[in-house]
Amino acid sequence: MAEHLEKADELMLKPNETRVVVETALAENTAVVVGDDAHLVHYRLSDGANNALTVKLGKNASYDLVTVHLGSGKLSVYADLAGEGCFCRSDAVYALNGDERAEIKTDFRHNADKTTSRQLVKGAVGGRAKAVFDGGILIPYNKKAIDGAQQHRALLLSKTAEVKAVPKLEIYADDVKCAHGSAIGTLNKDQLFYLQTRGIDEAQARRILTAAFLNEVLDTMRIPELRDEWGRLIGLKNDD
Amino acid sequence: MSAWLEITDLHANVGDKPILKGLSLSINAGEVHVIMGPNGSGKSTLSNVLCGDPRYEVTAGAVAFKGRDLLTMNVEERARAGIFLAFQNPIEIPGVSMSTFMKYALNAKRKAAGLKEYDAVSFMKHIKIRAQALEITDEMLKRPVNVGFSGGEKKRLETFQMAVLEPDFCILDEMDSGLDVDAVKVAGNGVKIMRSPERSFLVISHNIGFLHEQIRPDYVHILVNGRVVENGGAELLDEVRANGFARFQKGTAA
Ligand SMILES: Nc1ncnc2c1ncn2[C@@H]1O[C@H](COP(=O)(O)OP(=O)(O)OP(=O)(O)O)[C@@H](O)[C@H]1O
Ligand SMILES: [Mg+2]
Numbered sequence: 049m050a051e052h053l054e055k056a057d058e059l060m061l062k063p064n065e066t067r068v069v070v071e072t073a074l075a076e077n078t079a080v081v082v083g084d085d086a087h088l089v090h091y092r093l094s095d096g097a098n099n100a101l102t103v104k105l106g107k108n109a110s111y112d113l114v115t116v117h118l119g120s121g122k123l124s125v126y127a128d129l130a131g132e133g134c135f136c137r138s139d140a141v142y143a144l145n146g147d148e149r150a151e152i153k154t155d156f157r158h159n160a161d162k163t164t165s166r167q168l169v170k171g172a173v174g175g176r177a178k179a180v181f182d183g184g185i186l187i188p189y190n191k192k193a194i195d196g197a198q199q200h201r202a203l204l205l206s207k208t209a210e211v212k213a214v215p216k217l218e219i220y221a222d223d224v225k226c227a228h229g230s231a232i233g234t235l236n237k238d239q240l241f242y243l244q245t246r247g248i249d250e251a252q253a254r255r256i257l258t259a260a261f262l263n264e265v266l267d268t269m270r271i272p273e274l275r276d277e278w279g280r281l282i283g284l285k286n287d288d
Numbered sequence: 289m290s291a292w293l294e295i296t297d298l299h300a301n302v303g304d305k306p307i308l309k310g311l312s313l314s315i316n317a318g319e320v321h322v323i324m325g326p327n328g329s330g331k332s333t334l335s336n337v338l339c340g341d342p343r344y345e346v347t348a349g350a351v352a353f354k355g356r357d358l359l360t361m362n363v364e365e366r367a368r369a370g371i372f373l374a375f376q377n378p379i380e381i382p383g384v385s386m387s388t389f390m391k392y393a394l395n396a397k398r399k400a401a402g403l404k405e406y407d408a409v410s411f412m413k414h415i416k417i418r419a420q421a422l423e424i425t426d427e428m429l430k431r432p433v434n435v436g437f438s439g440g441e442k443k444r445l446e447t448f449q450m451a452v453l454e455p456d457f458c459i460l461d462e463m464d465s466g467l468d469v470d471a472v473k474v475a476g477n478g479v480k481i482m483r484s485p486e487r488s489f490l491v492i493s494h495n496i497g498f499l500h501e502q503i504r505p506d507y508v509h510i511l512v513n514g515r516v517v518e519n520g521g522a523e524l525l526d527e528v529r530a531n532g533f534a535r536f537q538k539g540t541a542a
Contacts, residue, residue: 237342242379244363245339245372246393246453247400256392260383 050271061086074099082109084131091269093278098122107131114269116278117142117150118285124153129163137166141265143285144177155184158194167198170265172258172286174205184216191221198228203261258286292317293457298349300337307333309514318485322499323492325511326533331492332376335459339373340366368400370456374446374463381433389433390415390452397453418451422478439466447478459490464498476502496529510536
């Protein structure tokens with residue numbers, strides 16, 4: 049069962065504990081500790097908030113974060129993969145319009161052997177809005193069997209929208225698998241045309257394709273009602 | 289009186305390159321027409337131009353469809369007016385399932401026609417019958433549009449979309465290519481079932497056996513270098529089978 053929290057500034061999981069936490073209002077700072085062999089699924093909806101999240105993972109712990117970020121604000125995730133064999137995932141969707149400004153920052157530190165991280169960040173930006181994705185992975189010297197992956201993809205929904213991606217990979221070890229990439233583009237014209245030839249008007253075709261693009265992130269959520277509700281909120285945002 | 293679909297002296301370019309160079313063709317309600325022509329003669333271009341594909345610029349000529357000026361209508365208006373193209377190369381849409389896609393499309397069309405949108409139950413009924421007839425499984429309907437399907441499966445799904453949307457004018461661009469013998473029959477049957485006095489077909493294919501046995505056209509047109517150079521009946525198929533396009537290509541070189 050999922051627990052709902054508001055503006056939590058601390059979230060501590062004792063060893064072997066498993067929790068699913070949903071937050072729909074965020075404090076300015078949140079400290080998460082996932083103890084050895086503990087597992088935390090964390091879903092966060094940020095409507096214009098600023099939040100700095102720090103996460104510390106114990107041995108064989110797992111942290112599974114999905115953030116939906118609507119509107120202006122700064123969100124950062126600092127993760128200390130401190131325990132051997134731990135797994136950290138931080139996926140996010142952002143949707144901006146009008147004159148909104150958002151900054152998404154991640155800083156993942158593989159401070160133990162056999163640690164795995166995954167980041168998938170997707171955004172849709174319309175109007176004159178601007179987003180910056182600043183994604184960091186650090187793999188210190190001598191760490192073994194590290195597996196990190198970071199993907200950022202953004203859709204520009206208008207000619208005046210802007211997205212900047214600043215990936216920062218610092219890899220000082222050899223026994224490493226680390227894939228990363230960033231792509232910023234517009235809606236695919238052939239796909240729009242194809243939908244329109246079936247009678248779907250252009251505005252709706254754009255909506256369908258934008259939602260399909262962002263849903264890749266939401267589809268991993270384990271609470272279908274929440275996924276649908278947040279999907280709808282994102283849709284409304286992209287419509288403006 | 290002009291025909292139901294009347295294409296007159298149509299010219300279209302990609303960039304600066306002319307592809308359709310004065311193409312004329314008329315089709316009446318209830319008829320089945322076939323277009324044959326060498327690779328690169330402009331068959332797919334004609335299909336796409338009729339749908340309003342923004343990659344092509346119409347530089348001269350006219351197209352009237354059911355008394356309306358087709359060329360001033362946008363892509364979705366043409367679709368809602370009854371034009372449907374089964375694509376030679378269907379587009380992949382990751383993240384959108386075939387059934388969701390069809391629900392949007394069908395309801396857009398119903399809404400435009402002033403009909404009530406389908407609810408989940410009536411929609412499922414509508415697509416189930418058609419899926420069964422065309423041997424489309426539930427699993428295929430749940431998968432994202434055209435992603436990871438074989439060439440033949442994509443073609444079958446195009447035919448399925450046509451059956452779901454029940455358009456008045458169906459353009460089938462090489463719907464049979466890549467289909468195995470059994471699937472060709474299923475696709476051909478789909479066309480047979482949909483034939484009606486109010487619906488016309490324009491079938492593009494290189495497969496004369498398929499055209500003879502499954503399509504049985506009323507008219508056959510030969511397209512060479514962006515123009516229709518010969519109009520006739522099914523007997524033209526035999527001539528193409530025996531002699532290729534050589535006779536029609538004389539004096540039409542670019
Ligand atoms: N979007 C495009 N960009 C550039 N060239 C194009 C484009 N579309 C068509 N053409 C060119 O126009 C010509 C006609 O192409 P089209 O696809 O209409 O031929 P076709 O008759 O359908 O051929 P096939 O039998 O091989 O399917 C070709 O030379 C092709 O390369
Ligand atoms: Mg073609």
